[in-house]
Amino acid sequence: MTVTTDFPLSARLRDVRGSAIRDLLTLTARPDVLSLAGGLPAAGALPRERIAAAAERALRAPASVQYGETAGLAGLREVVAAHEAQRLDRPVAAGDVVVTSGSQQALDLLARAVVDPGDPVVVEDPVYVGALQVFQAAGADLHGVPLDADGMDLDALERLLRGGLRPRLVHTVSSFHNPRGVTLAAERRARLAHLADRYGLLVVEDDPYGLLGFEGAPPRAMRADEADAVIYLGSFSKTFAPGLRVGWVLAPHGVRDKLVMASEANQLCPSSFTQMTVAAYLGTHPWREQVKAYREVYRERRDAMLAALTDLMPEGTTWTVPAGGFYVWATLPEGLDAGAMLPRAIGERVAYVPGAAFYAHDSADPAARRSLRLSYCYPTPEQIREGVRRLAGVVEAELEVRASFGLTAPSRGGAGYPEGSEPGLP
Amino acid sequence: MTVTTDFPLSARLRDVRGSAIRDLLTLTARPDVLSLAGGLPAAGALPRERIAAAAERALRAPASVQYGETAGLAGLREVVAAHEAQRLDRPVAAGDVVVTSGSQQALDLLARAVVDPGDPVVVEDPVYVGALQVFQAAGADLHGVPLDADGMDLDALERLLRGGLRPRLVHTVSSFHNPRGVTLAAERRARLAHLADRYGLLVVEDDPYGLLGFEGAPPRAMRADEADAVIYLGSFSKTFAPGLRVGWVLAPHGVRDKLVMASEANQLCPSSFTQMTVAAYLGTHPWREQVKAYREVYRERRDAMLAALTDLMPEGTTWTVPAGGFYVWATLPEGLDAGAMLPRAIGERVAYVPGAAFYAHDSADPAARRSLRLSYCYPTPEQIREGVRRLAGVVEAELEVRASFGLTAPSRGGAGYPEGSEPGLP
Numbered sequence: 001m002t003v004t005t006d007f008p009l010s011a012r013l014r015d016v017r018g019s020a021i022r023d024l025l026t027l028t029a030r031p032d033v034l035s036l037a038g039g040l041p042a043a044g045a046l047p048r049e050r051i052a053a054a055a056e057r058a059l060r061a062p063a064s065v066q067y068g069e070t071a072g073l074a075g076l077r078e079v080v081a082a083h084e085a086q087r088l089d090r091p092v093a094a095g096d097v098v099v100t101s102g103s104q105q106a107l108d109l110l111a112r113a114v115v116d117p118g119d120p121v122v123v124e125d126p127v128y129v130g131a132l133q134v135f136q137a138a139g140a141d142l143h144g145v146p147l148d149a150d151g152m153d154l155d156a157l158e159r160l161l162r163g164g165l166r167p168r169l170v171h172t173v174s175s176f177h178n179p180r181g182v183t184l185a186a187e188r189r190a191r192l193a194h195l196a197d198r199y200g201l202l203v204v205e206d207d208p209y210g211l212l213g214f215e216g217a218p219p220r221a222m223r224a225d226e227a228d229a230v231i232y233l234g235s236f237s238k239t240f241a242p243g244l245r246v247g248w249v250l251a252p253h254g255v256r257d258k259l260v261m262a263s264e265a266n267q268l269c270p271s272s273f274t275q276m277t278v279a280a281y282l283g284t285h286p287w288r289e290q291v292k293a294y295r296e297v298y299r300e301r302r303d304a305m306l307a308a309l310t311d312l313m314p315e316g317t318t319w320t321v322p323a324g325g326f327y328v329w330a331t332l333p334e335g336l337d338a339g340a341m342l343p344r345a346i347g348e349r350v351a352y353v354p355g356a357a358f359y360a361h362d363s364a365d366p367a368a369r370r371s372l373r374l375s376y377c378y379p380t381p382e383q384i385r386e387g388v389r390r391l392a393g394v395v396e397a398e399l400e401v402r403a404s405f406g407l408t409a410p411s412r413g414g415a416g417y418p419e420g421s422e423p424g425l426p
Numbered sequence: 427m428t429v430t431t432d433f434p435l436s437a438r439l440r441d442v443r444g445s446a447i448r449d450l451l452t453l454t455a456r457p458d459v460l461s462l463a464g465g466l467p468a469a470g471a472l473p474r475e476r477i478a479a480a481a482e483r484a485l486r487a488p489a490s491v492q493y494g495e496t497a498g499l500a501g502l503r504e505v506v507a508a509h510e511a512q513r514l515d516r517p518v519a520a521g522d523v524v525v526t527s528g529s530q531q532a533l534d535l536l537a538r539a540v541v542d543p544g545d546p547v548v549v550e551d552p553v554y555v556g557a558l559q560v561f562q563a564a565g566a567d568l569h570g571v572p573l574d575a576d577g578m579d580l581d582a583l584e585r586l587l588r589g590g591l592r593p594r595l596v597h598t599v600s601s602f603h604n605p606r607g608v609t610l611a612a613e614r615r616a617r618l619a620h621l622a623d624r625y626g627l628l629v630v631e632d633d634p635y636g637l638l639g640f641e642g643a644p645p646r647a648m649r650a651d652e653a654d655a656v657i658y659l660g661s662f663s664k665t666f667a668p669g670l671r672v673g674w675v676l677a678p679h680g681v682r683d684k685l686v687m688a689s690e691a692n693q694l695c696p697s698s699f700t701q702m703t704v705a706a707y708l709g710t711h712p713w714r715e716q717v718k719a720y721r722e723v724y725r726e727r728r729d730a731m732l733a734a735l736t737d738l739m740p741e742g743t744t745w746t747v748p749a750g751g752f753y754v755w756a757t758l759p760e761g762l763d764a765g766a767m768l769p770r771a772i773g774e775r776v777a778y779v780p781g782a783a784f785y786a787h788d789s790a791d792p793a794a795r796r797s798l799r800l801s802y803c804y805p806t807p808e809q810i811r812e813g814v815r816r817l818a819g820v821v822e823a824e825l826e827v828r829a830s831f832g833l834t835a836p837s838r839g840g841a842g843y844p845e846g847s848e849p850g851l852p
Contacts, residue, residue, distance in 0.1 A: 010539060010541055010542045038493075040492060043492050044488050048485040048488070048491060051485055051491065052478075052482040055478060055703075059475070059478045059481070062469065062470050062474070063669070064474070064669055065472055065474060065667035065668070066466060066469050066667075066669050067464075067663075067669065068669065101527055101693045101697070102693055104691075104694045108691060108692045112436060112563070113436060114436055116436045116437050119436075130691070133690065133691040134691050137688070237493075241699075242492060242493045243490055243493065243494065243697060243698035243699045244491070244697055244699050245693060258436075262563070266534045267527045267531045267671060268668075268671075269671075271527070271670055271671040273669045273670050273700060273703075274697055274699060277481075277699075
């Protein structure tokens with residue numbers, strides 16, 4: 001028989017790149033590489049024997065191994081509804097909750113339910129890579145809106161809207177942004193809700209990190225004040241365990257029905273076993289306690305990263321100071337290129353994600369190529385410091401090479417490597 | 427703020443109907459209704475305390491609660507590869523296996539990887555409803571090929587191919603068909619592989635029931651003889667437990683890469699917890715034993731259904747005799763309409779799925795409206811007999827009504843109810 005290896009593939013997937021993060025995870029699987037790349041939660045802190053006990057309790061019911069409702073099992077939907085009613089300070093019924101196999105599936109179902117190829121979608125610039133993949137696969141026409149220290153630049157968004165753009169969705173990781181580490185300020189949340197109302201927008205409030213703030217109460221969700229135009233995505237992945245793949249959506253009624261329909265075609269129903277295990281666990285071990293424990297872990301690690309950056313990085317490096325979540329966004333001295341530098345960093349046994357991976361299009365911001373995402377969620381404080389020490393060494397070496405060959409002067413700004421002169425693999 | 431309830435929805439989902447099966451599950455949730463409708467496995471037969479022990483073992487490893495590889499965890503892929511190597515009688519490496527959240531996700535990812543809107547796809551007529559939903563959502567141009575007692579009518583398929591049709595996929599539930607109960611004969615499998623080779627087709631061998639035959643060895647998979655053109659979908663849902671949502675795909679290399687990419691956008695990775703639980707279970711309790719236990723259960727239930735149909739159904743009713751799997755496809759006496767009869771059946775506390783739910787388009791086969799799917803997988807033999815007794819009563823009452831009002835004579839055939847005269851809800 002003929003060996004046929006080149007089957008035609010769908011146009012919509014042809015142009016979707018694999019995630020740079022995932023490619024890196026392969027590169028950084030070497031045990032001697034200190035990875036500041038992946039966004040893995042510190043799930044080692046979980047009392048796994050308690051999860052086993054919860055699984056055992058869940059398995060007492062035959063429903064735990066059977067197909068269940070596409071929208072999710074009643075028991076878990078009630079747990080989530082009670083939590084969200086408290087968080088959003090408004091009534092939330094179990095029937096309002098659609099359970100998904102993690103937030104990523106929710107994003108994907110949403111894109112299918114609402115976006116046709118060519119439809120405009122607004123994303124943050126830089127944007128969560130998983131959202132980028134989903135919207136690219138949906139064939140969306142992506143429009144990036146820049147972020148500053150207070151989150152999405154709503155003046156920039158409003159200019160697009162005034163210019164006639166009518167996006168099907170506006171996606172934001174509103175709290176403790178991935179990858180930028182910033183949080184949408186309270187007054188901007190109100191203004192975004194107002195814009196949504198005025199222009200008939202659907203805002204996707206993608207909120208896996210919202211409970212993981214280091215100071216005070218969690219930021220007030222937009223969904224709390226604007227249930228008609230805000231689709232809220234929640235997840236147990238960062239506050240409980242990603243390995244169970246349990247997330248949820250709160251959405252306006254008409255969207256919710258389509259999400260359930262899309263979910264049925266996608267996987268019939270979420271896993272009954274994982275849903276019932278999570279519900280059984282949260283029935284005996286208050287989630288707030290678990291979240292509190294995680295917050296302490298991440299606060300300590302963030303502090304370790306900020307201290308290491310302050311102590312060790314060469315002058316000219318800047319970074320965001322996240323008030324929660326997993327990520328610091330660092331910008332290297334002018335003239336450097338975080339993507340070109342990565343092979344050298346891997347050679348020095350430290351990994352990060354170059355900022356360019358998080359842009360829908362080549363960024364207009366000249367600082368984009370100098371940027372990188374540093375994750376402090378998974379490594380220990382000691383590992384974080386050692387990772388930053390290695391990274392600082394790589395940056396210093398790059399700066400020295402450039403100074404020796406006169407390739408750049410920091411004051412000239414953003415020159416980048418002359419074509420053909422990128423440093424090779426170490 | 428304005429209450430906005432009518433957001434625009436994507437064109438591709440606008441026309442996808444919810445599954446008739448799922449709507450029925452709602453109707454038949456009443457505890458007094460005997461359901462012959464749903465395709466739920468007899469998972470009550472599973473030793474759940476052993477699954478709890480496997481979950482406990484899985485949870486000893488931190489990886490069980492963490493994100494994992496998108497293509498699946500190595501441990502489970504090895505288990506599946508070893509099983510498939512034996513079943514397919516050819517080498518299968520762990521790297522050949524892509525783990526999915528059930529077979530349904532595999533179908534959905536496949537449609538995304540290979541099908542663009544408007545692309546032709548060949549399905550069986552009648553077709554598995556989940557495949558219908560996936561391909562409709564993908565915007566495929568569906569072409570139905572009829573089934574007979576030996577599975578897909580390959581003369582009909584070849585006529586389409588000779589006529590110039592070049593489908594992106596040909597989907598078949600080759601063994602113990604859902605909903606027809608038939609199995610693609612060995613010589614037809616060879617011929618379909620030959621057609622795939624000749625016309626450059628990709629065949630989707632959707633095989634959740636293949637191991638659940640009641641006599642002799644499982645049917646030889648097409649993938650055993652034609653790895654280049656056959657995408658094989660396997661599942662633990664029918665042979666272990668659907669509540670864990672674990673399935674897998676074997677596909678040609680180029681397709682496999684795109685499946686992994688689509689899976690990453692869809693849900694980042696399958697649940698590590700369920701994968702490791704399944705792997706831990708199968709590591710200590712041979713899967714073959716579990717499959718054998720299920721086979722005995724389903725054989726007994728099939729026999730109960732066939733005996734009840736023979737003993738109780740009015741003359742003129744015919745049905746398939748499945749050699750494995752979950753379903754009997756029955757055809758009522760001429761003049762009856764299984765869809766129109768359903769409300770009366772529910773009133774008599776028995777449920778089934780009308781055959782019309784399983785067709786991509788209105789069927790040209792006049793017997794389609796008289797057909798229904800009867801599932802014997804979930805109810806006990808006693809419940810099956812009682813369900814068929816109730817169903818027979820409904821059919822007899824329908825026949826009497828029709829005879830009294832002279833609406834039909836069986837020999838005239840397929841008249842159906844005159845418009846406006848459908849029996850109302852009881």
